[in-house]
Amino acid sequence: MRRDAAMNRARLVDAAEAVFAERGPSATLDDVAKAAQVGPATLYRRFASKDALVQEVLAGFFQHLIDVAAEAEQSSAATGLDVFLRTVGVELAGKAGLWAPIWGELAPSALVEELRGRSTRLLRRAQAAGAIRADVTPDDVTIAVWALRGVIQSERTDPAHEGEQLWRRHLDTILRGFRTHP
Template identity: 35%
Template structure:
């Protein structure tokens, strides 16, 4: 059982007002995390939502519980993006569409990489969605690999760090040029999908444990 909801909450519908408050809290948290990252507190979210702090804590025991509740929607969106890309008949275009889709998602959502890293500690249903995403993206990359259009050694484990790189540009330029990230995302895409003869990448992707340490390291 997740800490997000009690067993009684799962077994019986919420009262109408409680359900409205829960949805309001989720919508507010989604916006606050997207705009400001996961440093936002439950007190901040309560203030932005116009509800008491106690109302937030009745529905979510802590910030991790609230983030977990938002994860399902994020993975649904990413899996939809992967399915859309997989429909592209050209292997290069399929991977390009997915990469740019994920970069666009991160440009809008500061909390994307951090919340996805947390997925391994979430409910089994969230872990399954993460695994499904990795499988879908793995197949897209494998098609590109078989067609000889992607750099040797590139795989899905590289994506969180590439997404973080694009996100840093998006965060730094949001006020001056909200679309500046696209220029640098294109540089990354061209590096992953070179038009010239394909060469290998140095080193190996970070594993999940090393990735979590890197993304949570102090500046």
């Protein structure tokens, strides 16, 4: 690929990430082209459809979350799950429109499963260290992330809570419930 074509492609993916993160599935390819400051024809030369562009953006987002989980694995066994969930909260707060369930089958299932496997390992390590209760399951971790997403969405749509980051308080409550010694 020519250098200018590669730069246009990267600019399109970056713009798409920002637009989809903000607007979710309601964003259009014209919105993306405008944000990337390219014409629609340039976008269509690089991506044949909205689905193809969404898949590229979501793969990048979930790979980033996998990298976050890998970094959390470098933390102590007792704190790795906390580090992971807090970082995921930050990512969701900044990019709520990219969360897998709202995109359905366009979400990269292999990466979603890898992320789930990594979060399960973080949970098991924390349980082995005695930091997290033995009855907390991987599904509880997944539901905690879904709950965060719900709180973040509520914050974004309710002007009374704008900028409060209630998701942090909610996550603290969830983690207290997970811990062996809240």
